[in-house]
Amino acid sequence: MSNAFDEIAAGLSEAIRHAKGEKTGVVEHSPEPIDVKAIRKKTGMSQQKFCATFGISLGTLRHWEQGLRSPRGTARVLLKVVQHNPQAVVKSLQE
Numbered sequence: 001m002s003n004a005f006d007e008i009a010a011g012l013s014e015a016i017r018h019a020k021g022e023k024t025g026v027v028e029h030s031p032e033p034i035d036v037k038a039i040r041k042k043t044g045m046s047q048q049k050f051c052a053t054f055g056i057s058l059g060t061l062r063h064w065e066q067g068l069r070s071p072r073g074t075a076r077v078l079l080k081v082v083q084h085n086p087q088a089v090v091k092s093l094q095e
Contacts, residue, residue, distance in 0.1 A: 060075075
């Protein structure tokens with residue numbers, strides 16, 4: 001139990017130092033930006049059609065396109081697939 005506590009305490013200490021901008025061994029991973037508007041335009045769909053087709057709320061899409069929010073999780077995965085092969089997604093949804 002003491003070993004687990006020591007590891008947790010060391011990790012917390014390192015996280016605090018990192019948050020203060022000090023050099024640590026922390027590695028940050030940031031996903032690449034995703035241009036939702038460009039993906040939608042590539043499909044040739046209006047915002048309403050894009051939302052209806054892929055099950056995204058219009059408000060959410062607008063926030064993404066305006067840069068107020070970024071897609072995360074499964075929405076991000078869906079958008080990446082749509083970006084590379086929108087017709088495959090449309091076809092799969094129609095079956």
